[in-house]
Amino acid sequence: MSTAGRIERLRARHRMMRAVREFFDARGFTEVTTPSLVSSPGLDVHVDALCVPLGASTRYLHTSPEYAMKRLVAEGAGPIYQVCKAFRRDERGDLHDLEFSMLEWYSPDLDMDGLIAQTEALVAAVACATCGSTQIPGRHGTVIDISPPWPRLSVRDAFYAYAGAAVEDLLPDEDLFFRLLVDKIEPALDPLRPTVLHSYPASMASLARLSASDPSVADRFEIYIDGVELCNGFAELTDAAQQRTRLIHDQAERSRLGKEVYPLDERFLAALERGLPPCAGNALGLDRLAMLLLGAAHIADVMAFTTDNC
Amino acid sequence: MYETSDIKKNLKVKIDGYPYSVVEFQFVKPGKGTAFTRTKLKNMITGSILERTFKTGEKLEPADMAERTMQFLFKEGDGFVFMDTSNYEQINLSLEQLGDSALYLIDGLMVDILFFNDKPIGVTPPNFVELKVTETEPGFKGDTSSNTTKPAKLETGLEVQVPLFIEQGEVLRIDTRTGSYSERVKK
Numbered sequence: 001m002s003t004a005g006r007i008e009r010l011r012a013r014h015r016m017m018r019a020v021r022e023f024f025d026a027r028g029f030t031e032v033t034t035p036s037l038v039s040s041p042g043l044d045v046h047v048d049a050l051c052v053p054l055g056a057s058t059r060y061l062h063t064s065p066e067y068a069m070k071r072l073v074a075e076g077a078g079p080i081y082q083v084c085k086a087f088r089r090d091e092r093g094d095l096h097d098l099e100f101s102m103l104e105w106y107s108p109d110l111d112m113d114g115l116i117a118q119t120e121a122l123v124a125a126v127a128c129a130t131c132g133s134t135q136i137p138g139r140h141g142t143v144i145d146i147s148p149p150w151p152r153l154s155v156r157d158a159f160y161a162y163a164g165a166a167v168e169d170l171l172p173d174e175d176l177f178f179r180l181l182v183d184k185i186e187p188a189l190d191p192l193r194p195t196v197l198h199s200y201p202a203s204m205a206s207l208a209r210l211s212a213s214d215p216s217v218a219d220r221f222e223i224y225i226d227g228v229e230l231c232n233g234f235a236e237l238t239d240a241a242q243q244r245t246r247l248i249h250d251q252a253e254r255s256r257l258g259k260e261v262y263p264l265d266e267r268f269l270a271a272l273e274r275g276l277p278p279c280a281g282n283a284l285g286l287d288r289l290a291m292l293l294l295g296a297a298h299i300a301d302v303m304a305f306t307t308d309n310c
Numbered sequence: 311m312y313e314t315s316d317i318k319k320n321l322k323v324k325i326d327g328y329p330y331s332v333v334e335f336q337f338v339k340p341g342k343g344t345a346f347t348r349t350k351l352k353n354m355i356t357g358s359i360l361e362r363t364f365k366t367g368e369k370l371e372p373a374d375m376a377e378r379t380m381q382f383l384f385k386e387g388d389g390f391v392f393m394d395t396s397n398y399e400q401i402n403l404s405l406e407q408l409g410d411s412a413l414y415l416i417d418g419l420m421v422d423i424l425f426f427n428d429k430p431i432g433v434t435p436p437n438f439v440e441l442k443v444t445e446t447e448p449g450f451k452g453d454t455s456s457n458t459t460k461p462a463k464l465e466t467g468l469e470v471q472v473p474l475f476i477e478q479g480e481v482l483r484i485d486t487r488t489g490s491y492s493e494r495v496k497k
Contacts, residue, residue, distance in 0.1 A: 044342050090315075090366075091345070093337025175365060178343035183363050186340065204341070222341055232342065 009302055012130060013290045017083070019129035020103060020286075023122050029079040029105065034068035036061055036085060040265035043206070043250040045174075048089040048259065050098075060262065061087035064283055065104055066207065067268040070236065073106050073279055074271035081105035083286070094298050095228060098307040101286040108279040112219040112235045115280035116196055119223065119231060120148035123194075123289070130293045137295030138226035142191065144292070146225065150194040155217070158197060162188040168216070171201055186227060194225045206246040208234035219280075225292055233282030240272035311369040314347045322354075322373040325362070329354040329373035329426040338363075354424065355431050375426050382419045390415060392423065403430055413468040414439045414486045435486045440495050441465055443480050446472065 021031065041049035041060035049060040062068075064086050072080055086102040107118060124134050127146055131137070134147040159167045163184040170177050189195045198221035202210055205218035219235035237243050244264070251261050290302040300306045312323065321332040330351035339345045345366040352359055354375065364370065380392040380401070389402040390412065401423075405412055407430065411421070414435040424432040446462035459471040462482075470484065470491045481495040 046339070046343050046345065091337070091339060096337055096339065175344050178340050179346065179363065179365070181340040181343070182338050182346050182348065186338075200341070204343070229340065 006301075009290075009294050009296065010304060012294055013302060016126055016130045016290055016293060017286075019126040020083070020122070022129075023125050024079075024081045024105065027079065029081045030077060032069065032072060032077070032080045032082050033084065034065045034072070034082065036087070038062045038068070038265075040067065040263050040268070042066065043247050043254065043262055043264075045250055045253045045257065045259075049262065050087050050089055051260075063088050064102060066281070066283070067265045069104060069106055069281070070276060071268055071271040073108065074274060074276045079105070079107050092307070095288060095291075097287070097299055097303065100299075103284045103286050103289075104281065106236075106279050106281040108277045110235075110280040111278075112198065112221060112233075112280060115233050115235070115282055116150075116152075116198070116221060116223075117148070119233065119282055119284070120150055123230075124148055126289070127293055136293050138191075138292055139228065139295070139297045140226070141295045142226070144192055144194075144226055146194055150196050150223070151190065152196045152198060153189075154199045155197060155201065156199065158185050167201055171203060174204070177201075177204075186224070189224050189227070191226060194223055194230075197222050197224060205234060206250055207237055207243070209237045228288050228292060229285075230288055230292070231282050231284035233280065235278075235280045236276065238272065238276040238278060240269055243272055244269055312372060314364045314366050314368060314370070317347050317349060317364070317370070322375045323351070324371045324373040325351070325360070328356070329375050329431070330360060333359070354426060373426060374428075375424065377422050377424050379420055380423050382415045382417065382421060384417060385415075392421070401430060403433065407431070408433055410489070411435055411486075413466050413489070414441075414484070415466060416441065437486060438483050438492060439486055440481050441468065441484050443472070443476060443478050443482060446476060446478050448477065449474070 037052060037059045039059060042063040044063065047063045049063050052059045052061060065082050065084055069080060069082060082104050084102055085099055087099050089098065091098060107115060110118065123146060127134050127136050134145065136144050136146055138144040156167050159165050159180065163180040165180065199211060199217040200220040202216055202218050205220040208218040208220040211217050211219050222232050223230045247264055254261050287299050287302055291299060294302060296302050317332060317335045319332055323330050330353055332349060333352050334350040336348045338348055346363045348363050350359060350361050378394060380394050383391045383393050388405055390408060391400055391402055393400045411433040416439065419435065419439065422434040423430050441464040443462045444465050447460055460474055461469060462472045462476060463469050472482065472491050476494060483492040483495050485492045
């Protein structure tokens with residue numbers, strides 16, 4: 001992309017951010033900021049954190065502000081949102097930078113369907129403010145129609161239709177699950193409309209609530225637009241004991257794969273024990289949203305500077 | 311051995327015994343899961359494109375490929391003789407190995423030859439070569455309204471469409487990437 005258009009894109013990104021805040025502010029959300037430097041960065045099996053030695057103790061840069069924000073919701077903060085940086089080691093590419101911008105929000109009393117609808121409304125409103133309509137350029141300027149509602153596809157149906165496989169038969173081989181997602185499913189998704197891929201297997205959503213109608217899946221979804229994973233959201237698990245069990249399992253899995261094992265966030269678990277109101281939360285990549293709205297193919301095109309350039 | 315983090319454009323790797331060059335690659339990490347690098351590779355011998363996804367942690371075998379600049383000396387029967395001007399080493403390539411690039415070879419031409427496991431597998435001529443017209447119809451033919459070009463045969467056997475003013479014996483600048491007439495060389 002042209003260097004001449006760079007500053008113009010940063011200005012457009014500012015307009016995008018104003019629209020994001022207007023959306024949440026109008027709905028009574030409180031904007032919060034929580035520390036980037038934490039004692040427990042998140043226990044996703046495949047997400048590695050950057051370590052910051054602090055004399056006698058060790059801290060980490062967070063991979064997402066989830067634990068801290070849920071503690072606030074448990075304290076009665078109501079609907080909250082945060083715009084912050086998140087840090088994930090070894091992630092670099094057209095769609096990735098080590099340090100990236102995240103929008104994360106929590107809505108008490110929403111279930112997965114309610115959160116999906118809220119996300120559709122957010123992205124549509126921000127697109128109108130930034131691009132003038134819900135017809136957006138996507139990464140390659142093709143013109144993508146993001147007017148809600150967006151097509152829904154369950155993980156089970158996606159694997160059946162595009163990989164010719166039953167998800168139950170593939171697991172517990174997670175590598176195979178992700179390989180098929182990358183090789184067969186993602187390329188088959190409609191390039192001209194968003195896809196809401198929902199109901200991930202229960203084993204792949206350690207912070208999400210299981211579906212009431214089908215406990216083999218969790219109330220977790222991801223939205224794809226133009227081949228880009230834009231966000232990851234779910235109805236939150238509120239059962240403290242189940243959450244502890246799942247996090248311990250994640251620690252064991254990380255250990256088995258030879259990865260650094262981070263400590264459990266006991267303050268987060270204590271908050272769940274005191275009681276987390278039913279809520280749903282979403283984490284959305286703001287750099288990727290900017291790419292889709294501004295027609296940028298590479299994440300560097302929408303950032304002031306990437307990690308490699310600073 | 312290469313790591314997936316080493317993958318970049320034009321990296322040369324060996325897959326199933328064939329040499330490949332990386333054409334395109336993309337880091338992907340679906341659903342906060344395993345990280346992969348989606349790769350598009352070109353087979354340097356057959357020219358076919360292969361799409362393969364490597365998991366982070368998988369290793370790639372480097373292909374023993376090298377490019378040497380050599381001089382075309384002459385044609386001998388079905389063989390084309392090239393010489394390395396630094397050590398006078400000579401190699402012989404067949405018409406089959408050269409393919410279309412044989413149509414651009416004139417005595418003394420410097421070309422890049424690609425070797426895999428020390429065997430020559432391809433020849434890249436310079437972007438432009440100057441070739442003499444050995445056969446073409448003379449001058450402007452009567453009715454010029456229907457044709458603005460005419461066919462011409464060049465000294466290597468290459469056939470191109472040329473403007474009507476081109477005469478037999480003239481030297482033309484030919485674009486080797488498209489196999490077409492570029493301009494007339496004033497000699």
